[in-house]
Amino acid sequence: MSQSYTALRPEFKEALLEAASQFETPFYAYDWPTIQERLERLQKAFPQTEIFYAIKANPRLGLLKRFLERGVFVEAVSLGEVLRAYQAGFRRNEVLLNGPVKTPAMLEALNRIGLPMLGLDSLADLERASRLLPRARVLLRVNPDLPIVTHDHLATGRGESKFGILPEEVGPALELARRSRLEVLGLHIHLGSALEHPEDYQAGYRVMDGLYRTHGPFEVMNLGGGFGLGLDLGALGAQAAALAHKHGAELWIEPGRYLVAEAGVLVTRCWGTKRTRRNYLLIDAGMSQLIRPMLYGAIHPVEPLYHNPRQATYDLAGPACESGDVLARDITLPEPREGDLLAILQAGAYAGSMSSNYLDTPRPLELLWTGQGWEVIRRRQSWEALLEDEL
Incomplete structure (x- = not known):
């Protein structure tokens, strides 16, 4: 099945061309007006709801500070993300730390720097928190044991996933928590990521309804994300x-x-075409910048930032020495010249945040379009920085 390209906002597209004339490709660029529109849409659908932005999706400080200004809190899954949240200006009661592994060293560090709210993921997690942080404010994460419809790597609400306490374990977990001095705020589910079926959420809500009837009342009900x-x-x-x-x-x-x-795009240049048994368009972005197609089979729409009435169908091949370093398959584009630009779309989440130094590749520049101009929110990593931690 061939994939054709979609359309960028005209203002943002023009701004991308300006940025590409100033900055080396590949680079990430984010459109703040689009993020604002998404936030407003979410706030309209969930009024009187506390929104915790998942830092892992895109952790740039320039975004976190803007979310803070708009009353959004944050959800973290590591000590580093908690430190990042505090650096952005969030207070302890505006940060929720989830995740399946919280070591004693992590909990002791949090106790020193400022203890956020904790999402406890297992009985072992609960026991460790009650021993080391007896006055912590916590939620218990429940694994609803449901047949969630999404990629296997993203289906965190299935019974076989590593996340959460199964429904039948909630009672014993609450007994343990209440015997300690932990302040249990409520229960938490997170069904998965990139969920398109409302039936998945409705099934999760039914699980929570039963648990709150049996074990409540609670101050908080955390229904997660994954929209x-x-x-x-x-x-x-x-x-x-x-x-x-x-x-x-x-x-x-x-x-x-x-x-x-x-709101995000990865801007890359074309550096030639190549025909084997398939037709390849060679670009300077690849798996080091965008791992999602290789890891999840993710499909990212692509828009050319050039014109040519002649078209052809290509696989977009990156520079890595890996057969899987292909960012799109069977995509129809105008025939490019050397140096022509492509925008790989829907790259604002789990894209720049998952970039790597594989093959000693510097992590890319990241820019934010404010609606009035560009802001650099992450400099392109220097070659020197690749070696600075080595002995």
Whole structure:
């Protein structure tokens, strides 16, 4: 099946051409007006809801500070992300630390620098927190044991995933928590990422309804995130609000990709074509900058930033010495000249944040379009920086 290209906002497209005349490719660029529109859409669908932005989706300080200004809190999954949140200006009660592994060293460091709220992921996690941080404010993450429809790597709410406490373990976990001095705020589910089927959420809500009837009341109900880009949030938000209201709980959600994915592009240059048994377009971006196609089979739309009435169908091949370093397959584009530009779309989430130094490749520049001009929110990594930690 061939994939054709989509369209950028004209203003943003013009700004990308300006940026490409100043900065070396490949680079990431994010459109703040698009992020604002997504945030407003989410706030309309989930009014009177505490929104915790998932830092891992795109952790740039320039974005976090803007979210803070708009009353958005943050969700972290590592000590580094907590430190990043504090650097951006968030307070302890505006940061929720999730994740399946919290070592004693991590918990002791958090106790020194400022303890955020904790999402506890297992009985071992709970026991360790009660021993080392007895007055912590916590939520218990529940694995709802549901047949979530998404990529296997993203389906965190399936019973076989490594995340959360199974529903039948919630009672014993709460008994352990209440015997300690932990302050249990509520329960938490996160079904997965890139979910497009409202039925998955409705099934998760039914699990939470039963748990709150059996084990409540609780102050908070955290229904996670994972909203697919095409999901109808209006009806979903109303159902979530009704469920939280039924149990007298404050509603929390944890969006990441939904807010930033469509705002981001990876800009790359074309450096030739090559025909083997397939037709390749060779570009200067690849798996070191964007691992999602190789890791998840993710499909990113592509828009050419050049014109040619003649078209052809290509695979977009990156510079790595890996057969899998292909960012798109069977995509129809105008025939390029050397140096022509492509914008790889929907690259605002789990893209720059997952870039790597594989093959001693510097991590790319990241830019933010404010609507008035460009801001550098992450400099291109220097060649010297690649070696600075080595002996």
